[in-house]
Amino acid sequence: MKKEDILYKWLMGKALTQTQLQELESKPAYEEYKKMLDYAGYFKAPALSNSTSASLIERAKKQKRRKRILTWVSSAAAVLIIALGAFWFTQQNLVLIDTANAQQKSLELPDGSLAKLNAGSQIQYHSNKWKKERQLQLKGEAYFEVKKGQKFSVQTPIGRVEVLGTAFNVKQRQNFFDVTCFEGLVRVIKEQDTLALSGGQSVSFYKEEYTTSQIIDAAPSWLTGQSKFKRVPLILVIQEIERQYDVKVLRKNIDLEKNSYFTGSFTHSNLDMALRSVCIPFGLTYHIDGKSVNLSEQKN
Numbered sequence: 001m002k003k004e005d006i007l008y009k010w011l012m013g014k015a016l017t018q019t020q021l022q023e024l025e026s027k028p029a030y031e032e033y034k035k036m037l038d039y040a041g042y043f044k045a046p047a048l049s050n051s052t053s054a055s056l057i058e059r060a061k062k063q064k065r066r067k068r069i070l071t072w073v074s075s076a077a078a079v080l081i082i083a084l085g086a087f088w089f090t091q092q093n094l095v096l097i098d099t100a101n102a103q104q105k106s107l108e109l110p111d112g113s114l115a116k117l118n119a120g121s122q123i124q125y126h127s128n129k130w131k132k133e134r135q136l137q138l139k140g141e142a143y144f145e146v147k148k149g150q151k152f153s154v155q156t157p158i159g160r161v162e163v164l165g166t167a168f169n170v171k172q173r174q175n176f177f178d179v180t181c182f183e184g185l186v187r188v189i190k191e192q193d194t195l196a197l198s199g200g201q202s203v204s205f206y207k208e209e210y211t212t213s214q215i216i217d218a219a220p221s222w223l224t225g226q227s228k229f230k231r232v233p234l235i236l237v238i239q240e241i242e243r244q245y246d247v248k249v250l251r252k253n254i255d256l257e258k259n260s261y262f263t264g265s266f267t268h269s270n271l272d273m274a275l276r277s278v279c280i281p282f283g284l285t286y287h288i289d290g291k292s293v294n295l296s297e298q299k300n
Contacts, residue, residue, distance in 0.1 A: 093129075098122035099140075101246035104222075109136075113152065114145040118171075118222050120243040141171040143220050158205065159190030166199075169220040176236055177205040182219060206233065225268040234260040237278055241293075244268050251295045254284070 098121065099105050105117045110130040115123060121140025129135070134152040146152045148165030156172040159179075166184025171177070179188045180202040188195045190205055195212070197203060203212045213230060221228040227240055235256040238249050245268075260282060266274035275286045275293065287294045 093127050094124060095127050096122065096124040101243050109134075111147050111149060113147045116143045116223065118142065118243075138170055139172065141169070141173070141222070143167075143169045143223060159188060162187045162189065167219070168197075173236055173239065175207055176233070179203055180215060180220065182215075182217070204230075204232070221265065222268070226265050227268065228265040229262050231261045231263050233257070234262050234278075234282065237262045237266075238295075241266065241271075241274055241278065245271050245274070247271065247288075247291050247293050249293045249295060254295055254297060 097105060097107055097117065099117045099119055101119050103119055107115050107117075107123075109115060109125075110127060111134060113134070115136075117123060118141035121138070121142055123136055123138055123142060125136035134146075134150060135155065136153070137155050139157065142154075144152075144154070144163075145167045146163055146165050150164070152163050152165070154161040154170050156170065156177065158172050158175065158177040161168065161170055161179055163184065163186045166186055167182040168184075168186050169178075169180045169182070171179075177190060179186065179197065181197040181199055183199045185199075186197050188197060188203055190210075193205075193210065195203055195210075197212075200215055201212065202215050203210055211231070217228075227237075227244065229237055238251070238256055241247070242249055262278060262281070264277060264281070266277045268274070271288060271293075275288070279286050279295065283298045285296050285298050287296075
């Protein structure tokens, strides 16, 4: 019997077998279910005292009406508790992993697939659904090495990536979406566009346009302490510096969102060198002040 069916029988006061009761009591959320059931007890009808008054018939009519109302309230409470229990059960099985700025994490997924999160990223999935569908949500950037098997899906706020077993990188930052396939075959889905990428191919979506390119790397550069870009909007590159070094870049009176694209790389180990690599090609100067970086345009 499904866990939800056992929970339903228990909440409705129906008898459970010893095995079913032990299974329910072994769940981490059992104590929460008990609290909700105890709370429902407040909706039960109070005991009615006997009366010897002349209005016994009228009292009986009122009691009958009250019983109908309390029966409805008790039924509504039971439905509410079952809904709360189902919600609690779902939340208990939600796995969420995230990274702060200047932090990376590696994790093993339930099927043995590997995921590595870049700085300022988040992955979440339901562990109880993983056997049926290998599906997770991603915000930010992550590299995956997927075990062969049924479809593996990565959903981002912009688009989706589907594979059977391969190595690939997904990056979603604001309205920028980039997928790189290092091995195997992946399918990229964004609104009406669907593209198939094989090992050594990459696609980038920005606003309403997308571009494809060939790569020679065997893995994403950020895994080895370097961020590489090929015609990426400058504003996104500056934001990646903020993310990798946990700094705030102040750019007063500088429009980084104009049509400026950066091709190149910066290191994750030296902030001064990283800023120099990105700023000099655009005629920008900078001043590092603790956790702040002040950008300005070079004076002629």
